[in-house]
Amino acid sequence: MSDRTPSRAAPDAREPLGAYAPAAAPHDAAPHDAAYTPDEKLRCEIEKLRAETLALRRPFYQTPGPWLAGVTALAGIIGVGIQYQKSERAYELAAIKREQAQLDIAVLERKRAQADSARARADSARLQADSQLTLVSQQLQSTQALRGREEERLRVVMAQLSRIQSAPGAQATVAAAVQRSLDTLQSAIQASQAAAAQSRRSVRTIDRLRTEIAAPAKQAARTTVYLQFSGGGDEARDRALMQRLQATLGAAGYAAPGVERVREREGSSVRYFHDADRASAEAVADLVARTVPLAGRPQVIRPGYTEGRGIIEVWIDLTRTR
Numbered sequence: 001m002s003d004r005t006p007s008r009a010a011p012d013a014r015e016p017l018g019a020y021a022p023a024a025a026p027h028d029a030a031p032h033d034a035a036y037t038p039d040e041k042l043r044c045e046i047e048k049l050r051a052e053t054l055a056l057r058r059p060f061y062q063t064p065g066p067w068l069a070g071v072t073a074l075a076g077i078i079g080v081g082i083q084y085q086k087s088e089r090a091y092e093l094a095a096i097k098r099e100q101a102q103l104d105i106a107v108l109e110r111k112r113a114q115a116d117s118a119r120a121r122a123d124s125a126r127l128q129a130d131s132q133l134t135l136v137s138q139q140l141q142s143t144q145a146l147r148g149r150e151e152e153r154l155r156v157v158m159a160q161l162s163r164i165q166s167a168p169g170a171q172a173t174v175a176a177a178v179q180r181s182l183d184t185l186q187s188a189i190q191a192s193q194a195a196a197a198q199s200r201r202s203v204r205t206i207d208r209l210r211t212e213i214a215a216p217a218k219q220a221a222r223t224t225v226y227l228q229f230s231g232g233g234d235e236a237r238d239r240a241l242m243q244r245l246q247a248t249l250g251a252a253g254y255a256a257p258g259v260e261r262v263r264e265r266e267g268s269s270v271r272y273f274h275d276a277d278r279a280s281a282e283a284v285a286d287l288v289a290r291t292v293p294l295a296g297r298p299q300v301i302r303p304g305y306t307e308g309r310g311i312i313e314v315w316i317d318l319t320r321t322r
Contacts, residue, residue, distance in 0.1 A: 100241075100243070143195045154181055227260065228260050229262070230315075231265055241318070249284065254284065269315050271300075272311075284314065
């Protein structure tokens with residue numbers, strides 16, 4: 001051994017940390033050699049080995065490494081589960097919206113078919129009215145022509161009467177001529193009355209057809225329907241169902257300004273407040289039964305409180321569905 005490296009055995013591994021003190025460096029050693037000597041290096045390696053040995057002997061639950069790995073894995077699993085739930089919910093909402101769109105398309109197709117049928121009936125009624133007007137015009141023209149002919153015949157008879165009055169035995173001839181003229185005039189009057197009666201019947205028929213065509217649309221346009229619902233489970237699904245009912249009522253011509261969730265559960269019903277709105281309430285109940293999968297058709301009732309004319313309330317209990 002040289003003078004720079006003192007001869008000393010390595011400390012025992014079982015010796016407590018700090019029991020081993022390296023030898024002091026010579027006073028004439030360089031500053032670098034005093035900071036890093038073989039004894040210092042040996043001591044550092046021994047401390048490192050002791051730390052690793054203690055870490056290996058420590059129980060796993062006192063070691064942060066496995067815990068961090070487990071927590072990270074658990075967080076990843078929870079994140080995957082949350083993402084799956086979100087994707088499943090988004091898929092259900094997309095399916096509901098797709099079903100709502102299909103139902104809306106079906107409702108619109110049915111409304112279009114009804115509109116086409118109503119248009120066809122209106123065209124038929126208009127053709128019938130035009131035909132009746134043409135017939136009335138022809139009858140009026142015929143009556144006017146008959147009246148003109150009878151007036152001409154009356155003038156001829158009056159002229160003959162003037163000539164006959166100067167002839168002998170003219171009274172009998174005049175009486176016969178007057179009787180014939182009266183009979184002709186009576187026939188013309190009866191024909192005119194029949195034509196006038198037919199004209200009045202035709203006009204009444206035309207007015208009735210126009211009223212029947214315009215009445216449903218006017219009644220629906222004057223009616224406002226307020227929607228309230230309770231029960232159910234999934235808020236998004238319940239609101240999508242009620243919005244589909246709102247769209248159905250709107251396509252039918254009713255004003256449905258909004259949808260409101262309420263706490264009361266009084267069963268499903270359609271409420272009207274004036275006798276003039278009962279027919280509209282029955283029609284709204286039919287639309288509700290076709291749109292919302294209830295256990296049965298909602299009752300049409302007149303409650304004890306009062307609202308304005310043209311107001312209908314729809315109360316839906318979604319806990320009683322098919």
